[in-house]
Amino acid sequence: MSNSPNRGQLNLPRTTVAALRAAVRHPGFFYLTGHGVPHALMQHVLSLGWQFYTADDSLLQKRAIARRPVGDRYGDGARGWQDVGLDDWHEALDFYAEICGAEAVAAHRAFKASRSDVWPGVDGLLEGRNLYPQHLPAMRDVYPDYVARLCSVGEAVMRALGFALELGDPEFFVGATRDSFWCLRVLGYPPLPPAFRKKEDKIETQDDDDEDEEMVGCGAHSDYGCLTMLLTDDTPGALKVRVAGGDDDPNPEKEQEKQQQQEEQWWTGGWATSTVHKVLHLGDGYRISVPFFYEPAKHVVVRRLPEFGGTEADPEVRYWDHLVSKIDGSFFRKRTTW
Numbered sequence: 259m260s261n262s263p264n265r266g267q268l269n270l271p272r273t274t275v276a277a278l279r280a281a282v283r284h285p286g287f288f289y290l291t292g293h294g295v296p297h298a299l300m301q302h303v304l305s306l307g308w309q310f311y312t313a314d315d316s317l318l319q320k321r322a323i324a325r326r327p328v329g330d331r332y333g334d335g336a337r338g339w340q341d342v343g344l345d346d347w348h349e350a351l352d353f354y355a356e357i358c359g360a361e362a363v364a365a366h367r368a369f370k371a372s373r374s375d376v377w378p379g380v381d382g383l384l385e386g387r388n389l390y391p392q393h394l395p396a397m398r399d400v401y402p403d404y405v406a407r408l409c410s411v412g413e414a415v416m417r418a419l420g421f422a423l424e425l426g427d428p429e430f431f432v433g434a435t436r437d438s439f440w441c442l443r444v445l446g447y448p449p450l451p452p453a454f455r456k457k458e459d460k461i462e463t464q465d466d467d468d469e470d471e472e473m474v475g476c477g478a479h480s481d482y483g484c485l486t487m488l489l490t491d492d493t494p495g496a497l498k499v500r501v502a503g504g505d506d507d508p509n510p511e512k513e514q515e516k517q518q519q520q521e522e523q524w525w526t527g528g529w530a531t532s533t534v535h536k537v538l539h540l541g542d543g544y545r546i547s548v549p550f551f552y553e554p555a556k557h558v559v560v561r562r563l564p565e566f567g568g569t570e571a572d573p574e575v576r577y578w579d580h581l582v583s584k585i586d587g588s589f590f591r592k593r594t595t596w
C-alpha cells in the first residue's frame with residue numbers, strides 16, 4: 259500500500275486499511291466502529307421496527323402497507339411488508355431508493371427502453387414509493403435520515419476499500435456506488451414455534467449446514483450486493499457466520515453456495531468473500547435487525563477488475579438486471595397469508 263501514489267488522500271490509519279483488506283478477503287464480515295452514526299438514532303431505528311411488529315394493532319397496519327404485485331394498487335412488487343416466509347421465520351418491511359423527480363423518471367425510462375430485451379414482464383418493478391405505517395409517523399422522518407447517514411458511511415467504506423484493494427483508481431468503488439440503488443430491510447423475527455425450536459437446537463449441536471427442510475430465522479445465504487451494513491438489537495448469538503470450510507469441503511450444498519458467491523464477487527473475481535450466514539433465533543423475545551444494502555447505481559456494469567485479472571472478455575452484469583433477477587427469483591417466492 260505504501261506504493262500507492264494516492265495513499266495520502268485517505269485519512270485513515272494504515273492499520274485500518276490493512277485490517278479492511280484482510281477482512282473482506284476472510285471472513286467477509288467486520289465490525290465497523292467510529293462511523294459517526296449516533297447511537298440514539300440507531301436505537302430509534304430499532305425501536306420503530308419493534309413497535310411496527312409488536313404493537314396491538316400491528317396486523318392491520320402491516321396489511322395496509324403489504325407488498326403488492328406491480329399493477330395492484332400501489333404495488334411495485336418489492337416495497338412494503340411481507341409476512342413470515344415459507345422457509346424463513348421472519349417478516350420484513352422493505353424500502354429501496356426511490357425513482358422520483360422528473361429528471362430521474364425520464365432517465366429511468368430511457369434506461370429501460372435501452373434494455374427492453376431484458377426482463378420482459380417486470381415493467382414497473384421497483385418503481386413505486388416507499389410505504390410507511392400510519393401509526394408510526396416518526397418512521398417517515400427517522401428512516402430517511404438513517405439512510406442518508408448510512409450512504410455517507412457506505413461512501414467512506416467504498417473509498418477505503420479502493421485503497422485497501424490497491425486499485426489503480428482508488429475512487430472506483432465510490433463512483434460505482436454514487437447514486438446507490440440501496441435497500442433497507444426491517445426484519446422481525448418472532449420466536450420460533452416450540453416444535454421448530456427443538457429442531458433448531460438439534461441443528462446447532464450437529465452440523466451447522468444440516469438445516470434441510472427445517473424452519474430457521476433466515477436460511478443460509480450470501481448477500482447478493484456490494485456492502486451490507488447490519489444493525490441488530492441485543493438478542494445474543496442469533497447471527498451465524500460460516501468461517502470454516504474451504505476448497506476441500508466435499509459437501510455438495512456448500513459447493514452450490516460457493517458457486518453462488520462467485521457470481522456475487524464479480525469485481526474481484528472471487529478474491530473478496532460474500533460469506534454464507536444465517537439466523538438462528540432460539541430466544542423467547544422478538545428479534546429486530548435492520549440490514550442496509552449499499553449497492554451500485556442501477557446502470558453500473560459489473561465486471562472483474564483488471565487488478566484482479568479481469569479482461570474485456572470476462573462476463574459482465576448490469577446491477578439493475580442482477581437486482582431484478584434476485585427480487586424476481588427470491589423475494590417473490592415468499593408466502594403471503596392475507
Ligand SMILES: O=C(O)CCC(=O)C(=O)O
Nearest residue numbers: 445481490497537547549
Ligand atoms: O437478521 C440478520 O441478522 C441478518 C439478515 C441477513 O442476513 C440479510 O437480510 O441478508
Ligand SMILES: [Fe+2]
Nearest residue numbers: 479480481535
Ligand atoms: Fe444476509
